[in-house]
Amino acid sequence: NAGVMQNPRHLVRRRGQEARLRCSPMKGHSHVYWYRQLPEEGLKFMVYLQKENIIDESGMPKERFSAEFPKEGPSILRIQQVVRGDSAAYFCASSSLEMNQPQHFGDGTRLSIL
Amino acid sequence: QKEVEQNSGPLSVPEGAIASLNCTYSDRGSQSFFWYRQYSGKSPELIMSIYSNGDKEDGRFTAQLNKASQYVSLLIRDSQPSDSATYLCAVNAGNNRKLIWGLGTSLAVNP
Numbered sequence: 001n002a003g004v005m006q007n008p009r010h011l012v013r014r015r016g017q018e019a020r021l022r023c024s025p026m027k028g029h030s031h032v033y034w035y036r037q038l039p040e041e042g043l044k045f046m047v048y049l050q051k052e053n054i055i056d057e058s059g060m061p062k063e064r065f066s067a068e069f070p071k072e073g074p075s076i077l078r079i080q081q082v083v084r085g086d087s088a089a090y091f092c093a094s095s096s097l098e099m100n101q102p103q104h105f106g107d108g109t110r111l112s113i114l
Numbered sequence: 115q116k117e118v119e120q121n122s123g124p125l126s127v128p129e130g131a132i133a134s135l136n137c138t139y140s141d142r143g144s145q146s147f148f149w150y151r152q153y154s155g156k157s158p159e160l161i162m163s164i165y166s167n168g169d170k171e172d173g174r175f176t177a178q179l180n181k182a183s184q185y186v187s188l189l190i191r192d193s194q195p196s197d198s199a200t201y202l203c204a205v206n207a208g209n210n211r212k213l214i215w216g217l218g219t220s221l222a223v224n225p
Contacts, residue, residue, distance in 0.1 A: 043202070
């Protein structure tokens with residue numbers, strides 16, 4: 001499967017724990033984007049990364065949230081000390097190096113905070 | 115503030131009819147335009163991309179772009195109940211890979 005791979009599909013955490021969401025981009029893609037979506041709401045951009053670089057993190061909360069895309073391995077979205085309001089679907093998308101190419105989405109991670 | 119606007123709907127059409135979905139954007143420098151479909155509980159799926167003025171057809175879908183008027187539309191011919199979903203319009207933010215997203219239009223195709 002050469003598509004965008006996200007894991008886990010579902011993640012349950014208790015308040016105060018850490019959540020780590022992983023995303024492997026489509027083969028040949030070098031750019032990764034993370035989005036959050038609450039039920040019945042639109043996609044909210046969080047962060048855009050290239051290998052070893054954060055290009056735009058304007059949509060990511062300043063505290064508790066961080067993202068990385070290391071030289072080797074998947075991109076990671078990390079949420080520390082989770083709160084109930086972090087419960088959402090988190091989608092990762094990837095695109096190729098060429099400009100103006102579409103983003104392709106993974107199946108998402110549904111995060112539930114108890 | 116760069117924006118993409120869509121009617122939230124719901125847009126309801128009978129099976130077999132043409133569904134017309136519209137989107138306007140604020141950034142005149144935008145160069146690429148995309149329509150995605152999202153079923154409830156699923157991830158967005160790319161339907162069409164369009165880059166130049168005019169129409170682009172792919173099967174039952176036609177995307178229309180008018181840069182002078184800053185709108186892009188999606189027509190779905192011979193609508194099927196399986197087309198019932200939320201349709202998201204996305205526009206690139208100028209010379210940038212980041213996309214600006216509309217909130218989506220909910221489409222219901224009634225048998």
